[in-house]
Amino acid sequence: MKVVLLVISIVLIVLVLLQSGKAERTSGIISGDTSSLFVNRKERGSELFMTRFTLVLGMAFFLISLIAMFV
Numbered sequence: 825m826k827v828v829l830l831v832i833s834i835v836l837i838v839l840v841l842l843q844s845g846k847a848e849r850t851s852g853i854i855s856g857d858t859s860s861l862f863v864n865r866k867e868r869g870s871e872l873f874m875t876r877f878t879l880v881l882g883m884a885f886f887l888i889s890l891i892a893m894f895v
Contacts, residue, residue, distance in 0.1 A: 839878045
């Protein structure tokens with residue numbers, strides 16, 4: 825159980841670090857750059873897959889952590 829949790833956490837860290845910076849767009853709004861304020865950018869292809877895979881791994885990490893806490 826602990827090994828699975830460790831592997832999931834390492835893969836989660838790598839996936840989060842590989843994803844494009846969504847905070848870069850919001851920092852431009854704070855500094856006064858309004859050109860990207862109303863731009864609606866959809867995720868496509870590998871970016872969409874990585875986002876969904878990160879979500880699934882995050883939920884698996886949460887569930888395994890809860891199960892490990894009660895076992």
